[in-house]
Amino acid sequence: MHVQIVLFDGFDPLDVIGPYEVLHAGGAASGGAVSVELVSAEGPREVVGGTGELALRATAALDPARPGVVLVPGAAGRVGAPDEEPDPDAAEPSIPVLLGRTLTTGLPALLKAALDHPAVTLATVCGGALVPAMAGLLEGRHVTTHHLGLDLLDATGAHAVRARVVDDGDLISGAAVTSGLDLGLYLLEREVGPRIAHAVEELFAYERRGTVWHPRGPLPAAF
Template identity: 80%
Template sequence: MRSQIVLFDGFDPLDVIAPYEVLYAGGTASGEAFSVELVSAEGPREVVSGTGGLALRATAALDPEKADLVLVPGASGRVGEPGEVPDEVDAGQRTQDEPIPVLLGRTLTTELPTLLKAAMDRPEVTVAAVCGGSLVLAMAGLLEGRHATTHHLGLDLLEATGVHAVRARVVDDGDLVTGAGVTSGLDLGLYLLEREIGPRIAHAVGELFAHERRGTVWRHHGPAPAAL
């Protein structure tokens, strides 16, 4: 299974590294049944995160025709209001200390929304998101009517885009799987391993990282709960 994790200017490093390590370990534990690579909409390049200028290298272009799993991270920056416009900054300072809504919204000016739509139009491709990655998809108009989660500070914005926002750590909506806050990338990665390869692989990777998944994965199945 070929997995591609998307980098964009201002991405949150933990949203990327946590699922990357989990999926990479899952590939090792499964005899390379899983592969994972870092990509960008523009192709191979150094991509600067929103955390202290830390950069990671995208080794390939996002390719919905070849990927089985596409994972979108959120952004790292200061908490801001939707629609906030950043002050003018030099190119070398761009993405540093900018509001998260601005960083997420800037992805809409790139080829990323078109590529993500192509991925979501292919039912055999699973699209996943961590934290604000759900908002990237939602602001691109790709999640209307779907069930998804994001960081708790972004749930209202998610709902405002026509998404059924769920306050859960991981939400499985078929070919869309989303995680809440940044550390949920670990739980999301382990759940994807369990779902795609099996619980024994997921358990082995969880033991390797000394991490026990938190919460119940929310799915739109079963009776609705009565008021508690």
């Protein structure tokens, strides 16, 4: 399994580093069955995140036709009030503004190509789900994001789910920032096997939380 983690200006570092470390450890535990790299829509470049001046280097351009996983993180910035109008000229951009800026890049078209490819799974962490959602790519799909963005997900036509990790086939999403660890472990379990995922859990002294939500099975009765 090869995983391309997408960097964009203003990305949340924890959304990137959490899954990266889990997946890299999974590669070591599996004898190389998992590989992971940092990419961007523009190609190799230094990308500045939204937490201070922390930057990471994308070593390649996102290839939407490469079999495996494309993982989109969320953004880090000012949260702002729920009813606040986004101000693109603010000194400290809000998270919605940072995510919205990705729509003016080549990223949405690349994500559409990835979703259209039968051998590619799209994964998102936190607000990363809002990037393809706002681009109109997740209509009718089951997906989660940070709880502050669930209403926006619904507004795009996606089915927002209040769960830590949601598996909708070729679309896997994690909720808030630390769920990137859970998502990484679930990817290892699903694609490589539970023994590898468990070995990484033990290495990091971290256990996944909650039940992975799938769109199958009977509907629960009201409590």
